[in-house]
Amino acid sequence: MTHDFEFGVESRYKNKREREADAISLMQARLERMKNLPKEQIVRAKLLQLKLKMENYLIEQNNTEDNHFTNFLKMYIDTIYSHRSKFAEDMNITPVFLSQVINNHRDPKEEFLLKLMIHSEKVFKNVGDFQKKTWYQVYFQEKIADTMFNQEKWRPGIEKQVKLSEPF
Amino acid sequence: MTITEASSGKIFPIEIFPVEKADYKLLVKSHFFFDWKDEQNEEVYKLVIKGEQAILGLISLERIPTEWRVHIRLLTVSKENKGSQKKYDKIAANLITHAAKIAVAEFGEFACISLKPKTELAQHYIDKYGMNITGVTLSLEVPEILDLINQFDKKP
Numbered sequence: 001m002t003h004d005f006e007f008g009v010e011s012r013y014k015n016k017r018e019r020e021a022d023a024i025s026l027m028q029a030r031l032e033r034m035k036n037l038p039k040e041q042i043v044r045a046k047l048l049q050l051k052l053k054m055e056n057y058l059i060e061q062n063n064t065e066d067n068h069f070t071n072f073l074k075m076y077i078d079t080i081y082s083h084r085s086k087f088a089e090d091m092n093i094t095p096v097f098l099s100q101v102i103n104n105h106r107d108p109k110e111e112f113l114l115k116l117m118i119h120s121e122k123v124f125k126n127v128g129d130f131q132k133k134t135w136y137q138v139y140f141q142e143k144i145a146d147t148m149f150n151q152e153k154w155r156p157g158i159e160k161q162v163k164l165s166e167p168f
Numbered sequence: 169m170t171i172t173e174a175s176s177g178k179i180f181p182i183e184i185f186p187v188e189k190a191d192y193k194l195l196v197k198s199h200f201f202f203d204w205k206d207e208q209n210e211e212v213y214k215l216v217i218k219g220e221q222a223i224l225g226l227i228s229l230e231r232i233p234t235e236w237r238v239h240i241r242l243l244t245v246s247k248e249n250k251g252s253q254k255k256y257d258k259i260a261a262n263l264i265t266h267a268a269k270i271a272v273a274e275f276g277e278f279a280c281i282s283l284k285p286k287t288e289l290a291q292h293y294i295d296k297y298g299m300n301i302t303g304v305t306l307s308l309e310v311p312e313i314l315d316l317i318n319q320f321d322k323k324p
Contacts, residue, residue, distance in 0.1 A: 007251070007260075008201045008244035011283040022284075022305050023235055029302040030280060030309060037277070041311045045277035048314055052273035128318045 046079040047127045054134050058141060069139045070102050073116075077102075080123060091115050113139060169265065169321055171217070171224070171256045180217045180256070182224075184266045187212040191223065200226060201244045210241060215263055224249055225259040229267055236278035237307075238271040240264070243283070258320070264297065265320040268313050282307040 013019035050072060057068055077087045088098040093112065100106040108116075116135050124130035147154075170179045187195075187204075191214060195204035200223075204212070207228040215225040228242040245259045264281070271279035284305050285293060293299045298312040308316060 007249075008242075009240065009283055009285045009289065010202065010242060011239070011285060012241045013284075022303065023232075026237075026280075026282065026302045026305050026307060027235060029300070030307065033300070033309060034278075037310060041314070042277045044314055045272065045279065045310045048317060049272050049276040049279075052269055056273060128314070129322050131323065 043079060044127050046075075047123065050075050050079065051124070051128060051130055051134070054138055058134075058137050061141070061145075067104055067142075069108075069135075069142050070104055072135075072138060074102055076120075091119060108139070169262050171215075171258045171262065174254055174257050182215055182262060183218050184213050184215050184262070187214050187226065194223065195226065199247045201247075201250075202242055204228075204242075207242060213263070213266060215259055215266075222246075224256060225263050227263040227267060229270065231270070231274065233274070235280070236271075236275035237280040237282055238267050238274070240267055240281060240283040261296075261320055265316055268308065268316050269321060272313060272317060277310055279313055280307050280309045281313065 013022070053075075054072055057072075077084055081087045084098060084102070085095045088095045091098075091112070092115070097106075097112075101108045101112065113136055117132055120130055120135065121132065169182050169184070171182050172179055189208075192205055192208060197203050204226060210228045210230065212226060212228045214223045215227075216223060223246060225245045226243070227240060230239045230241055231237075232239060243260060243263055245254070248255050249259055267281045268279070271281050282305055283293070287304070290301060290304075290306060293306050294301060297308060297316060299306040299308050300312075
């Protein structure tokens, strides 16, 4: 009979002492291994982290005022490029346009989102399964969240312009 | 993420959710091998086939941010998924991958998952997942933790 190794693991620490001893030896061994970690694996880890953070944001439907899209975009660019201007060049946009998008002084045009989709396809080809629609979903989910969150700002003016003339 | 029906090879999409308070009534030792009620104050997740209710596996985790680590406290599959007559394959692998995803999302290039299986099980985890061994603790770090995610975290 084959032994089933994966039906369960009991892995809880019995006491604080056991846990602390484990933490020290494990950290020493890990730091030693990290010394030899190639740069491309660090970049790979950061990109996978970004992908997972974006996916979590889409699942959690976090309705806050945070600038998720631009924060993710900054993380993406800064993981791959040493200078943001080089990314702007690769995307065939001006550094000024990129800076305005990143600093939330203007909305990205649809063309920018399309280029970002193509750029990500190339980058994630060797990193992991990245869904094409992810940047779009993040951008529009944030738009929806902003609209709902800021109703006090836009509602009074807009409400004055809308009426219902038919009996309902 | 998917699991495979052992008898037919058919693939089923799965979902992993946090265990809710009401679930603990169903998590009896005779079906899930451990006393899961002890884990009620921990971060516990259940694996189900997408759209279904039946719990096929469970994992309890502890996030340790000071060590960039997620420790697997307890892991199990349900009774019908144990042994040579098991109904579905890859339940445990998906649960371990879930822990790996949490670690990478939180800690990036420093991410680590750890567990302390019994000695006779350790070699299996080393062989199957490429885990490192330190004393009696097994751990998975970059790059192997990324390989694990890429292997199992695929859209069906």
